[in-house]
Amino acid sequence: MTVTRTDIEAAAARIAGHVRRTPVIESGAGSFGLDRSLSLKLELLQHSGSFKARGAFNTLLSQTVPAAGVAAASGGNHGAAVAHAARALGHAADIFVPETSSPTKIARIRASGAHLHVGGARYADAAEACARHRAATGAMDIHAYDAPATIAGQGTVALEWQEQVPDLDTVLIAVGGGGLVSGCAVWLHEAVKVIAVEPEGACALHAALSSGRPVDVPVESLAADSLGAKRCGDLVYELAAPRVAQSLVVSDEAIRDAQTRLWADVRIAAEPGGAAALAALTSGVYRPARDERVGVLVCGGNVALETIETR
Template identity: 80%
Template sequence: MTATAATPLPVTAADIEAAAARIAGRVRRTPVVDSGAGSFGIDASLSMKLELVQHTGSFKARGAFNTLLSSDVPTSGVAAASGGNHGAAVAYAARALGHQADIFVPETSAPAKIARIRAAGARLHVAGTRYADAAEACARHREETGAMDIHAYDAPGTIAGQGTVALEWLEQLPDLDTVLIAVGGGGLISGCALWLAGKVRVVAVEPEGSCALHAALEAGEPVDVPVDSLAADSLGARRCGDLVHTICAAHVDQSLLVTDEAIRNAQTRLWTELQVAAEPGGATALAALTSGVYRPAPGERVGVLVCGGNVALDSIVTG
């Protein structure tokens, strides 16, 4: 799937390096654990990057801090539309830097994510049943108030910030061959793919019922897709952005789809085998391995990004 971008990209590896320096001390250096051969029913040992222990429970704090620290924030503050994780991260970063935040979420956002947004002191607005509804309400608010937009995925500052995950991962484990990364809107995989280009294979993993990037790569451009998945509150983008598509068309090596059943199984196995409580979106990359959709070659060093952990524990144990 790898292609050559026709024009220079507005986000580069140098931007990711600058973002890492900018957000140092504001975000956690998250751990990598070796699952051990035989874990999850897989012969190979996996490198699990536990980004779910990041501030606010997901990788999103990286992009939020990078955007705010590299911008002139108006007195009206910042506004963001989110399925939950992005909003929690923006709220957290805004409070840390002394800015007001207005966060717009759909009714389907998980209670754990809404609780994080409220705990961070943001003004919470519940708008509609889909992420697209929240995004429309957020856009109206920005027009009325002049608040600064922090896009969840299709913005250079967001993508560069999320790319620091891959920069950090390779520092911790420089011998990776392949990484599997879950995709919603695509900001995380875009940043990681930029940093890993030419060094590590990057595999995108999406739910069958929410696959904006997969559809865009097949169509050759972003297209609207239906959103109906267990992981929709974090991976529920109706359409990937133009910048995301351009980067991923150039640097993502493979795009895979997994069922909700496979995601639920991976989520349960993360808890039973590693005592890691991941939300469905956080377990989606692993689902490609546990379901057999992705099969490592003999000796292949595979990394799995566990990207989010905003979930009620009883939903995993009883699910």
């Protein structure tokens, strides 16, 4: 079981017309307190507010969906994406989220018309409830990150970005379970350096790369509702380990500061997970070379404006 560039090309063709070709902007030198312009890929403008719509559509369009529809456990963004894709394609959807999911994300799922189940204090509780539902009904599972169709769908972000900005040297991508970064690394790694960025309090891929295998990690972060996987996937690890050039961790304070800078400088309202990749630059955790052409993926925007600190 693997994912190839051919799989990503096929996914891009399959989901065309169902997802947005999200824009790229140049931040301009001096933005965010940096001495360079960045290429910002605005995937937070994707349907349902994050990149996850790509994997959801690719899964639904490449498999036979049973009469019972689809089911997904989520911290919020994956559930919103599955709900959106299911409604667009005429399928029933049951979405399971923990009580810690943000009200913004819960409201987005409800608005999609999916059957929403809120319960449990952790993502693991939602995942267990979802598994029981699938066993009882025969509903199809759409995994948030560790499935070939999901990863190939997320990899279309990189295919699209490279078409839009072919001269990038490096891209920084936030990581939760790792479906996005592994898919992007499959597409980019031979030509572009892919850097994974995680919160210090939720760093499943970083721990796996340090240990030589996926391991459980504690999850306690500002960005936990989108980057809060307890363990990176086995397939994610297999794909990412040889292709991700560097794995970095950033503090919650750095993530919050990056959120503030995105709003102050370019009026982008990103959720914490969506600001994490930029935080590696603004905090100095990653220092590019003088002429390095750097891209930052802003991957999610399901956030209440009043939670963003302004200045």
